[in-house]
Amino acid sequence: MNTDFSHIYINGEWKKGSSDRSMGNVNPFTGEELVTIQAASKEDLNEAYETAKTAQKEWAKELPQNKRAVIEKAISVMQENEEKILDWIISESGSTYMKAVSELRASYNIMKEAASYPYRMEGKIMPSQTAGKENRVYRNPLGVIGIISPWNFPFHLAVRSIAPAIATGNAVVIKPATDTPVTGGLIFASIFEAAGLPKGLLNVVVGRGSEIGDDMVSHPVPRLISFTGSTEVGRHIGELAGKGLKKTALELGGNNAFIALKDADVDQAVDSALFGKFYHQGQICMAINRIFVHKEIYDEFAELFIRRAKNLKYGNPAEKDTHVGPLINGDQVSRILKDIEDSVGLGAAVRLGGKAEGNVLQPTVLTGVTNEMRLAKNEIFGPVAILIPFGSDEEVIEFANSYPFGLSGAVHSKDIQHGTMVAQEIQTGMIHVNDQSVNEEAHMPFGGEKESGLGRFNGEWVLEEFTTLKWLSVQHTPRNYGPFINNLK
Template identity: 70%
Template sequence: MNTQFHHLYINGEWQQGKSERIIKDTNPYTQEELVTIQAASKEDLNEAYEVARDVQDSWKKTLPQEKRRILENAVRVMEENKELIMNWLIKEAGSTTMKAMSEYNVSLNILKEATTYPYRMEGKILPSQTPGKENRVYRDALGVIGIISPWNFPFHLAMRSIATAIATGNTVVVKPSTETPVTGGLLFASIFEAAELPKGVLNVIVGKGSEIGDDMVTNPIPRLISFTGSTEVGRHIGELAGKNLKKTALELGGNNVFIALEDADIERAVESALFGKFYHQGQICMSINRIFVHRNIHDEFTKAFVNRVKGLNAGDPANKETHVGPLINRDQVDRILNEIEETVAQGATLEVGGKANGNVLEPSVLTGVTNDMPLAKNEIFGPVAVIIPFDTEEEVLKMANAHPYGLSGAIHTRSTDRGTLLARQIKTGMIHVNDQSVNEEPHLPFGGEKDSGLGRFNGEWALDEFTTVQWVSVQHEPRNYGPFSK
């Protein structure tokens, strides 16, 4: 398995980019330079798409057992290189050891699920309203898929598109975030090269969004653009794709709610909220953004939660005792510090935290927050918790649905029926009773509503996203065309 990540990967070859720009990949905690890459130009991007187009028909026709063999090879390569992958997640994405392990495991499970897809490309035979006609529906690969992966869970969120696309007979061009070019892209080139994937099926382009970002979408070759990232960028991609009549699979931002009803188990709720808020520094689209606590238990919950937050260790993600590592860059730190300052200025109280050391932002908690303050309105994407009291279910439901996002959420109550009824009224793609908001399983639908995106990943729902269907009818008997028939 290649471990030198200084080049692009096009048509099974590691080659230098043709752009004049340089991408420097650095460790967000130590600022150590990890690798320097000559960026991809539009010429490189076009070459990658053309190669993917040229081999797609051959890959689509590859027998399912051969596709599965290659995907199982990739599973084996991942298992043999577990420590390498985890180490890159720690030093490139600022992952704690726990997060790197979790990201590796969920990615491996997604890949294992994908090994089943070549045998799940099912069609249908359906009845017809026309005498003597048989209707057949065939499921087919879309063609070439363009994948733009993010920096927060780069390996996991790239894997769920790459593995699915390849397993369903598509070919792929991946553009990872320039913050995580290895874990979001080049690692996959190395893994699938070692797994004996035919040349050209997977291509990885590392380039600046300002230079090749729009062309990644508007190039006429790809039929689907899979993007995980901010709603702002997702809107732009959706607009470009729409103009060019391309499908999109967009997993965007979230402003996820955590609701503790008055009958909640407080200790269980606090522990769930602690994980759902501070896991990977809160840099997860599914992270808890607003913690709503019934006024009857508000003080007890808040005291217990703040005490637990004070015990979290923040610092070097390579230290196994660290709970909260660095944010990806200083711009994210400064943005969140400004929003803390603005929220406090509007009347909130900072209970703990609120300071940064380099890119490490202290785990922070604010109380006295209202639903219209900056940290409640905006996706925080950092280790800052806001606690908002409520009196009735009607009130919390109105606040939960007030903002334009709808990705994930959680509700705590001793009555699962009550929790489920409330969950069904919250406009979100996913929600979890007596758990926290950060959940994903490779066989269940992952995706959001409203400004949180379009489409679903994983399992049979990913099969629908990454394939198309063709209706073929067969007229077995002569058909009566009325006045046109003899």
């Protein structure tokens, strides 16, 4: 597997980008420059898309066992290079060792699920209202899929689109986030190259959004744009795609609610909240944003939560027992500290943390927060927990649904039916009873409601996203067209 990631990848060739700008790739914890990449230009992007379009025509006809064999070989390549991949995830995205291992395991599950897709391209034979006619419905690949991957779970969230797209007979062009060009894109060129994927089916263009971002979406070749990132950018992508009548699969921001009802098991709820809030520094679209606790158990929950949060180790993500590593860059640190300051000015109290050491923001807990404060309104995307009291089921449901997001969530109750009833009232694409909000399984539908996105990833649902249906009818016996034709004879 190639590990020189200083070039972009088009038509099976590692080449220097033709933009006059270069991009430095920096370790967010140490500040060390990992690699410098000459950026892709619009001309490079056009070459990537046209190459993909040509290669896809033959790949669509490839036998299912051969498509599956490439995916299975890619899994083997990943397993053989596991330590290299983990090192890149840790050093490039600031992931802790624990998170990097979990991310890679989730990626294996996605790949294994995708390996089944070549045999799941099912069609139908259906009856016709016309005598002597047979109706057939074929499921075909879309063609070329443009993938824009994020920086927070770059490996997993890139492969979540790459593997299903290739397995269903499509070609892909990937533009990774500028903070994670390797684990969000270039490393897959290396993996699938070693797996024997035919040239042109996977292309990676590393470039700045200001130079190639809009063209990545508006180029006439791609039939679908898969994007994971902020709602603001997702809305812009949706507008550009709409003008070209392209499909989109958008996983966007979240303001996820964690609800501990009056009858919750406090010990279990605290453990769930700690994981769902501080895992990967809270830099997860599914991470808990607002922790709602019934006022009768609020003090007990808060004291136990703060006591356990004090034991979270923060700092160097490469140390295997670190819980909280660095944020991706200094801008994120500054943004969150400003939101903390604003909320404190309105009456919130910092009970733990609240300070940064470089890009590492200490695990932070605030009480006295209301649902209207900035930390509650905004997606925090960092290791800051806010505890908000509520008095009734009706009140917390209103709180949870008060913002235009609906990605994930969690409800805790000793009464499963009670918890389920409340969960049903939360306007979200995913929600979990007696667990936390950060869940993904390769065979279950993943996606959000409202401003948290469009479409669903994983399982049979991504098959629907990445393929198209064609109605083909066969007239087996001569058709009687009635008086329209009879009058002509």
